[in-house]
Amino acid sequence: MAIIESNQLLTFKLGNETYGIQINKVREILTYPTVTPIPDASRWVKGVINLRGEVAPVIDLRVRFNVNDDPIYTNRTIIIAVKTQDMRMIGLVVDEVSDMENVDLDRLYPAPDMGTSIAPEYLKGLFKKEEKMIVILDIDRILDKDEMQRLSRAGEGTTNVYSASA
Numbered sequence: 001m002a003i004i005e006s007n008q009l010l011t012f013k014l015g016n017e018t019y020g021i022q023i024n025k026v027r028e029i030l031t032y033p034t035v036t037p038i039p040d041a042s043r044w045v046k047g048v049i050n051l052r053g054e055v056a057p058v059i060d061l062r063v064r065f066n067v068n069d070d071p072i073y074t075n076r077t078i079i080i081a082v083k084t085q086d087m088r089m090i091g092l093v094v095d096e097v098s099d100m101e102n103v104d105l106d107r108l109y110p111a112p113d114m115g116t117s118i119a120p121e122y123l124k125g126l127f128k129k130e131e132k133m134i135v136i137l138d139i140d141r142i143l144d145k146d147e148m149q150r151l152s153r154a155g156e157g158t159t160n161v162y163s164a165s166a
Contacts, residue, residue, distance in 0.1 A: 007105050011098040011134060012080065015067040018098060020127075020136045025082045027089065029097055032077035046073075051081055051089055059143070060093040065118050068095075085140040092139075101134070103127050108136070 009020035035047040035058050044064035048055050058079065062068040071077075071093070079091040104127075111123030124136040 007103050009101045009103055009134075009136060010080065011101055012078075012094040013096045013098055014062055014065060014094060017067075018129075018132065018134045019094075020101060020103075020134050021080070021082065021139050022124075022136075023100060025084070025139050027081045027083050030079050030081065030091075031075055032073050032079060032093070035073075046093065049079075049091060051091065054089045056081065056089040056091050058091040058093060062093060062095065064142075082139050082143075084143050088143070090143050101127075101129065103136075109133075111135075 008023040010023050010026050011018050011020045013019075033049050035049055037047040038045060038057075041047070044060050046058040046060050048057050050056075060071060062071050073093075078094050078097055080094060080097065081089060081091050083089055108125040108127055111120045111125050118135070118137075122138055122142045124138045126133045126135055128134075
């Protein structure tokens with residue numbers, strides 16, 4: 001299981017499921033701005049934005065994890081701006097931000113191979129809140145430069161330019 005540096009998580013929804021990321025990775029939460037598309041990018045890479053003077057790619061986690069193949073982008077669409085371990089700023093499109101949670105790190109469950117589009121190496125673990133399990137994503141692994149390039153190459157030939165306002 002990946003190491004968790006903080007016991008505080010920001011939780012958010014992708015479809016009907018709740019996920020969490022470490023709060024120390026979150027820089028800000030914003031509504032969907034004007035996104036400049038990138039030609040021949042993977043379908044889940046919506047483009048880039050200027051985020052406080054830094055060019056940041058925007059990744060739609062709903063598309064990346066096959067939660068929503070035809071998402072809608074409006075002024076109510078949420079982006080969570082995160083800073084990766086290698087100091088890159090990246091915007092993550094999610095359905096909604098839920099809450100902030102304090103997690104007892106001793107009570108985390110290891111990430112199983114769930115047979116879904118989210119492979120266990122992208123997970124830090126799970127924790128139980130009431131009767132529901134919340135999946136903790138490993139943002140640094142999901143957004144690893146090499147991994148994103150590998151996934152982009154795997155999607156070549158199946159995508160063209162996608163407008164963020166589609």
